[in-house]
Amino acid sequence: MEERINCLHICNDLLGSKVHENLYNCLEEKKISQIVYYQIRPKNKIKSELPNFIFKAIPSLKLKTYHRLFFRNKIKFLYQDLLNKIDISNIQLIHATTLFTDGALAYKLHQKHKIPYILAVRGSDLDFFMKFRKDLIPLAINILTNSSKIVFISNAISNRFFQKSWPKNLKVELKLKSKIILNGIDDFWINNRSLVIENKKRYNILYIGNFGNNKNVLGLLKAVVGLKNKYPKLKIFLVGKNESQNKRIKQLVEQNSQYIKYLGPIYDKTELLNLYRSCSIFAMPSFSETFGLVYLEALSQGLPVICSRNQGIDGVFNSKIGEFIQPSSIKSIENGLDLIISNYSMYNNLINLDLNRFEWNEVSKEYFSIYEQIVIDNKE
Numbered sequence: 257m258e259e260r261i262n263c264l265h266i267c268n269d270l271l272g273s274k275v276h277e278n279l280y281n282c283l284e285e286k287k288i289s290q291i292v293y294y295q296i297r298p299k300n301k302i303k304s305e306l307p308n309f310i311f312k313a314i315p316s317l318k319l320k321t322y323h324r325l326f327f328r329n330k331i332k333f334l335y336q337d338l339l340n341k342i343d344i345s346n347i348q349l350i351h352a353t354t355l356f357t358d359g360a361l362a363y364k365l366h367q368k369h370k371i372p373y374i375l376a377v378r379g380s381d382l383d384f385f386m387k388f389r390k391d392l393i394p395l396a397i398n399i400l401t402n403s404s405k406i407v408f409i410s411n412a413i414s415n416r417f418f419q420k421s422w423p424k425n426l427k428v429e430l431k432l433k434s435k436i437i438l439n440g441i442d443d444f445w446i447n448n449r450s451l452v453i454e455n456k457k458r459y460n461i462l463y464i465g466n467f468g469n470n471k472n473v474l475g476l477l478k479a480v481v482g483l484k485n486k487y488p489k490l491k492i493f494l495v496g497k498n499e500s501q502n503k504r505i506k507q508l509v510e511q512n513s514q515y516i517k518y519l520g521p522i523y524d525k526t527e528l529l530n531l532y533r534s535c536s537i538f539a540m541p542s543f544s545e546t547f548g549l550v551y552l553e554a555l556s557q558g559l560p561v562i563c564s565r566n567q568g569i570d571g572v573f574n575s576k577i578g579e580f581i582q583p584s585s586i587k588s589i590e591n592g593l594d595l596i597i598s599n600y601s602m603y604n605n606l607i608n609l610d611l612n613r614f615e616w617n618e619v620s621k622e623y624f625s626i627y628e629q630i631v632i633d634n635k636e
Contacts, residue, residue: 270294282620383544411571440616479589
């Protein structure tokens with residue numbers, strides 16, 4: 257189709273993740289006019305200047321703390337705010353980045369204004385909303401059945417979603433309009449791949465991420481402490497902000513500073529590249545992980561990974577890329593690390609992984625193809 261597509265993105269986490277920005281940047285180069293509506297959460301600091309996005313981005317009014325509990329009230333608040341700020345008369349398609357928060361808003365716009373929408377299902381949808389907000393399941397079913405397309409960000413999320421006890425007819429209907437589209441990775445990591453695997457550094461473990469409870473840093477550190485007697489040369493390097501570190505993590509770092517090294521946040525890609533190459537294993541045993549781009553960064557540098565079963569990149573690769581563990585079990589994390597350290601040569605095939613499919617330009621083509629088809633179908 258020749259004319260440009262007018263797309264409204266509803267993205268509650270635009271400020272918290274580069275994933276969405278990278279996708280929108282690539283879509284901006286295609287025949288598409290984008291407006292991104294994103295949330296300002298209670299903890300977000302309101303700045304006098306908005307982030308310098310190359311696409312049109314419109315922030316919501318700041319949400320109230322009570323909106324975390326009163327979901328329907330939040331959607332009503334956001335719906336009215338969106339209509340006050342955006343002329344939706346020319347919008348041809350809505351792309352919601354989550355099933356619940358963004359999907360509910362897209363569904364409401366679809367009900368009132370007949371605009372078709374697609375939605376993505378992420379880890380938070382399964383591990384928070386479907387687990388703790390059972391009262392919202394009927395709404396989720398309406399959101400899913402009225403969507404034009406459902407995108408799963410990883411194989412693991414798709415598998416877990418369809419393992420749930422959906423009615424048979426509903427499961428068939430949802431599968432027919434579902435597609436797995438993996439997240440992309442910054443071209444920097446693909447263009448600077450490491451083609452050397454160094455066994456001599458196999459005792460250096462790396463963690464990059466935040467220190468919230470979900471990332472399970474405490475469990476990882478306990479596993480490292482448990483392996484120290486077996487592997488005296490073992491070290492772990494921690495990268496990330498320390499504001500949310502709990503006291504137990506700080507205590508372990510201070511008590512074992514000879515081999516637990518806290519490096520603070522690092523944003524420079526070249527510095528991170530050198531750090532990856534100075535280590536031998538990347539470990540992030542999250543309880544819930546939608547995809548985890550840091551796994552791909554590590555793999556691009558030849559590092560096998562520790563990832564949780566049925567989370568993150570589990571099921572993405574056919575070859576041996578590391579060990580998939582049970583995050584709630586310290587022993588399982590220990591065993592995963594032990595297997596990699598004692599059988600390091602088993603992971604030499606990492607230098608042959610095809611990572612080109614994770615280029616954001618390739619990922620954006622898949623989304624644009626979906627957009628085009630939906631707009632064409634809606635005109636018929």
